[in-house]
Amino acid sequence: MAMPEWLRRRRNKHETTEDAAQWTKCPKCGEVLYRKDLAANLSVCPKCHYHFRMHAFDRVSMIIDSDFNEIGNEVVPGDPLKWTDTKSYPDKLAAAREKSQLTEGVVCGFGTIAGHAVALAVMDFNFRGGTMGTVVGERIAMLLEEARKRKVPCIIFTASGGARMEEGMLALMQMAKVTAAVSRFMGDGNFFLTVLTDPTTGGVSASFAFQGDIIIGEARAMIGFAGRRVIEQTIRQKLPDNFQTAEFLLEKGHIDMVVERSHMKETLARLLDYTAKKAPVAV
Amino acid sequence: MNVIVEREKKLLELEKTITDLRSAAATQPSLSTAIEALQDEYKKIQRDVFGSMTPWQKVNMSRHPERPTSSDYIARLETFDQLHGDRHFRDDPAVTGGLAKLGERSVMVIAQQRGRDTKENLKLNFGMVTPEGYRKVKRLIDLASRLGIPVVTFVDTKGADPGIGSEERAQSEAIAQCLYSLTVARVPIVATVVGEGGSGGALALAIADHVMMLEHSTYSVASPEGCAAILWGDAAKAEEAASHLKLTSQDLLGFGIIDEIIPEPLGGAHRDAPALIATTLQKIEEALARLSALSAEDLVEERYRKYRRIGAWQVERQTAVAISG
Numbered sequence: 193m194a195m196p197e198w199l200r201r202r203r204n205k206h207e208t209t210e211d212a213a214q215w216t217k218c219p220k221c222g223e224v225l226y227r228k229d230l231a232a233n234l235s236v237c238p239k240c241h242y243h244f245r246m247h248a249f250d251r252v253s254m255i256i257d258s259d260f261n262e263i264g265n266e267v268v269p270g271d272p273l274k275w276t277d278t279k280s281y282p283d284k285l286a287a288a289r290e291k292s293q294l295t296e297g298v299v300c301g302f303g304t305i306a307g308h309a310v311a312l313a314v315m316d317f318n319f320r321g322g323t324m325g326t327v328v329g330e331r332i333a334m335l336l337e338e339a340r341k342r343k344v345p346c347i348i349f350t351a352s353g354g355a356r357m358e359e360g361m362l363a364l365m366q367m368a369k370v371t372a373a374v375s376r377f378m379g380d381g382n383f384f385l386t387v388l389t390d391p392t393t394g395g396v397s398a399s400f401a402f403q404g405d406i407i408i409g410e411a412r413a414m415i416g417f418a419g420r421r422v423i424e425q426t427i428r429q430k431l432p433d434n435f436q437t438a439e440f441l442l443e444k445g446h447i448d449m450v451v452e453r454s455h456m457k458e459t460l461a462r463l464l465d466y467t468a469k470k471a472p473v474a475v
Numbered sequence: 476m477n478v479i480v481e482r483e484k485k486l487l488e489l490e491k492t493i494t495d496l497r498s499a500a501a502t503q504p505s506l507s508t509a510i511e512a513l514q515d516e517y518k519k520i521q522r523d524v525f526g527s528m529t530p531w532q533k534v535n536m537s538r539h540p541e542r543p544t545s546s547d548y549i550a551r552l553e554t555f556d557q558l559h560g561d562r563h564f565r566d567d568p569a570v571t572g573g574l575a576k577l578g579e580r581s582v583m584v585i586a587q588q589r590g591r592d593t594k595e596n597l598k599l600n601f602g603m604v605t606p607e608g609y610r611k612v613k614r615l616i617d618l619a620s621r622l623g624i625p626v627v628t629f630v631d632t633k634g635a636d637p638g639i640g641s642e643e644r645a646q647s648e649a650i651a652q653c654l655y656s657l658t659v660a661r662v663p664i665v666a667t668v669v670g671e672g673g674s675g676g677a678l679a680l681a682i683a684d685h686v687m688m689l690e691h692s693t694y695s696v697a698s699p700e701g702c703a704a705i706l707w708g709d710a711a712k713a714e715e716a717a718s719h720l721k722l723t724s725q726d727l728l729g730f731g732i733i734d735e736i737i738p739e740p741l742g743g744a745h746r747d748a749p750a751l752i753a754t755t756l757q758k759i760e761e762a763l764a765r766l767s768a769l770s771a772e773d774l775v776e777e778r779y780r781k782y783r784r785i786g787a788w789q790v791e792r793q794t795a796v797a798i799s800g
Contacts, residue, residue, distance in 0.1 A: 272730070272787035273721050277706065295791070326786030333783065355674070355696045357706055360721045361732050364696040365785040367675060368682045371654040372782050379659065395696075398635075398675045402651035417646035418637030422704070426637055436642060446645045 198260045199249055202293075218242050234453045243412055243453055245390055247292075248299040248316035251349055255457055256303035256312065263338065264300045264331035272326075275358040284320065284358065292318035296327040297352070300335040302344070306461035308468060311339035311346040317391070323356035324396055329366025332400070336373035345383035345464060350401045353419075354394020367399035374403050383467045387456070388415045388438065388447065406463060407447045409438025410456070415447075479535040479743070482524050486742070489517050525742050528691065531717040534699055536691040537671045538633075541745040543752060545571065545586035545629040545669060551752050552577055555584065560611060564644065567608030569600045569632075570680075572615045577627065578760050583619035585612055585680055586629035589670065602671075603636040609649035609679055613656045620660040625763050628680040630668040633698050635676030653679035658782075663766035663774060665759050667737070668692040668724075669744075674701070684778055685762040686732070688724035689755070690739040694732075695722035731785060735762075 217224050221240035230237070234254055235244040252260055275281040289295060297319035302311055313332050315322045332348065339346045355363040378384050386404035388397075390413035397417055401407070409415055416436035424431055434440050438450045451459045493513050500506040528536065536542070549555050553576035560566040572585045589602030596602075604612075619626045635646055657664060657679075666683035672694030681694075688694060697705065699713035702720060727733045737755055740747040766774065 266790050266792070267788050268791045270787040270789050273719065275719055277715075277719065326788045330786055330788055353705075357696060357702050357716075357720075359787070360696050360719075361694060361727055362730060362786055364674065364678060365732055365782065367654060367678055368658070368782040369785060371651070371682070372658040372779050375655050375658045376779065395675050397647040398650040399654055400651070402645070402648040403655055415647075416642050417635065417650070418642065422637050422701070423639060423642065427639060431639070435639075441645075444643055444645070446648060 198262065199253055202249060202262070218244075236453050241411075241452075243390065243410060245317045245351065247318060248294060248314040251314045251316075252299060252301070252303075252312065254453075255305060255314075255347075255349075255460065257305060257307070258303075260301050260303040260312075262299065262301035264334050265295055267327050267330050267334070268295050269325055269327045269359070272362055273358065273360050275360075281358040288319045292316060294319050296331065297322050297324070298328045298331050300331045302338075302342070305347075305457065305464055308461065308464040309342070309344045310464065311335050311342070311344055313346070313348040315349060315351040315389075315396070317351045317353075320356060321353035322351040322391075322396070323353050323363070324366050325356035325359040325363045326366060328356075329363075329369045332370050333373040336370070336377045340377045340380055340382060343380075343382060343469075345385065345467065346377060347385045347387065347460065348400060348404075349387045349389055350392040350396050351389045352392055352394065352396035352401075354396060364395060367395050370400045371403065374400050378403075378405070383464075385460070385463060387451075387460075389413050391415070393417065393419055402446075406449075408456075408459070409441055409447045409450045411438060411450055411452045413438045415441055477535045477538060477540070478532055479539055482532075483742070486517065486520055486524065489513060489520070493517065521741055529718070530693075530720070530723055531699070531714040533691050533723050534671070534693050534713075534717050536743050537693045539743060539745060540591055542670055543744055543748045544591065545588050545631055547748060548629055548669065548752055548755060549575070549584060549586060551756060552584070558611075558615060561607040561614060563607070563610065565607045567600075567605050567611060568598060569602055569604045569636075570608040570612060572611055574624070575627075577756060577763070580760070580763060581624050582627045582763070583615055583624050584627050584629070585615055587632045587677075587680060589631055600636060602632045603634060604632060604676060604679075605636045605638075605641050606644040606646050606649035609635070609646075609653050612680060613649070613653045616653065616656040616660055620656070620662050623662055625663040625665070625767070626660060626683075627759055627763075628664070628666045628683065630666060630672050630677045630680050630694075631670035632673050632676050633671050634673035634701065635679070650675050650679045654682060657682035658778065659775065661771035661775060663763055663769075664778075665762045665766070667755060667759065668694050668733075669755070671698075673698050682778070682782065684766050684774060684781075685734050687735045687737055687755075687758060687762075688727065688733050689737050689744055689751070690724055691743055692724060693722045694724075694727055695720050 218237040220242035223239040300313045387408045389410040392415045555575040557573040590596035590599045664683040666681040668688040699717040700710040702716040703712035704710040724736045
């Protein structure tokens with residue numbers, strides 16, 4: 193598949209001079225994988241089906257038909273707490289930007305899925321563990337407001353370690369900000385769908401991730417409120433392997449369905465079709 | 476060990492000496508000079524200890540075992556009828572809710588409740604609310620909104636319960652739905668952080684039209700212990716985390732996250748609890764009187780705008796993009 197123009201534009205902008213390593217190893221089964229093959233297989237290990245965490249751009253390419261009109265990329269973080277521990281917060285942000293090729297932890301925009309116009313937000317664990325600071329909240333709120341104007345469904349792929357400590361209470365308040373935008377969007381009769389990917393925890397999990405009309409867990413994703421380590425330290429015992437997996441949440445009745453990455457787009461397309469108020473536009 | 480309790484010890488000893496001397500002074504008038512001198516010393520120490528507290532000292536003050544808890548405020552309402560349970564699983568005692576009269580006004584009170592001693596804390600799960608507790612909160616917010624009764628909350632928790640059972644019963648969903656209900660409630664909401672405001676577990680009672688904090692309360696994205704564990708893998712660095720987090724009432728007023736600070740007596744809320752509680756309830760009434768003048772639509776709109784603008788970001792000029800190939 194040819195690289196869509198939006199992605200070429202975005203990639204060129206941030207590509208570093210040195211090429212990324214060509215090979216990688218599956219963290220689960222140890223299989224050595226050629227990165228291009230892995231990408232072609234939607235970042236799922238062909239041997240053991242381990243779902244690698246995906247870059248937001250790859251996720252958008254996987255889900256959106258062709259063109260993606262990004263919004264909010266110009267909104268970038270400040271340093272409201274003047275935070276410095278081992279490094280200053282601006283230094284941490286610069287490193288995250290370099291590592292992830294992203295300006296912040298979420299990519300937002302508009303496109304079509306099987307011809308259905310949608311607003312899409314994709315969080316990326318590569319940027320400070322997908323933590324939600326002001327900018328993540330601001331961009332998602334902007335997206336929901338614009339989606340409400342356009343009367344199109346909104347899909348959010350979550351991946352987050354929770355609120356970003358270095359922005360303190362301003363980060364926590366993004367839970368309130370996004371929730372307010374979600375309730376407005378949903379209150380107008382619009383369809384809100386969330387896809388919880390590995391990992392979805394803390395303030396993101398306890399706000400918009402679990403406010404969806406339909407909530408999908410990506411296969412084998414870790415999803416929960418408190419992190420595994422916190423719980424283990426609190427109760428002083430080891431948790432079972434499947435605890436807080438998407439499959440566990442399905443069994444407990446917390447999410448609507450578990451979907452393999454290879455079936456994600458077609459599943460979203462069907463759900464959009466069931467709930468569509470008008471026929472999809474020709475692609 | 477609570478650092479404020481430690482710092483208080485000398486003062487309490489001095490207080491006792493002064494009281495003893497006073498009763499002795501009835502028969503020995505010559506003691507009055509000594510008493511005055513001790514009183515001056517007492518005031519000086521008090522100013523030194525409490526005049527300017529570090530963030531970590533404030534965290535300890537907010538957790539002081541004698542600090543008034545939500546039930547002390549509720550006890551001072553005209554009437555209170557507790558409403559129990561989430562209608563599904565259980566009644567969580569770590570959060571109390573019910574209909575009450577505050578002055579002449581009917582209100583829905585929702586309050587997190589921590590204990591004063593180990594026995595109470597075991598019963599109340601150290602004020603950490605479980606999913607059932609949050610489902611009760613949501614139920615009462617929705618009920619108040621439907622019946623047109625203002626919501627008054629008291630926040631005091633180190634955070635939502637992080638146990639296995641809470642995960643199994645969808646803690647995230649329970650909190651997320653409280654947040655949702657607070658953003659759409661068509662009645663005035665006044666929240667007061669009376670002790671510790673710990674993370675999302677506190678926010679579930681604190682999206683409000685008017686948010687107040689007691690002067691030495693704290694409100695934080697994570698507990699200092701939790702923050703230190705997350706960032707540095709070492710909960711023992713809590714004091715350092717507290718110094719970074721900007722969790723004091725003064726910090727948060729500056730960020731526009733809270734709207735008002737309720738001053739505490741020198742030495743903390745527990746030094747004159749009746750007066751402090753009376754002031755707090757009066758400020759809640761004042762806020763409700765002001766908010767009650769707004770229509771439901773205006774309330775929801777104003778609340779939306781308030782939270783919509785919180786944050787600190789900048790707009791980066793986009794550089795021209797060359798498309799190759």
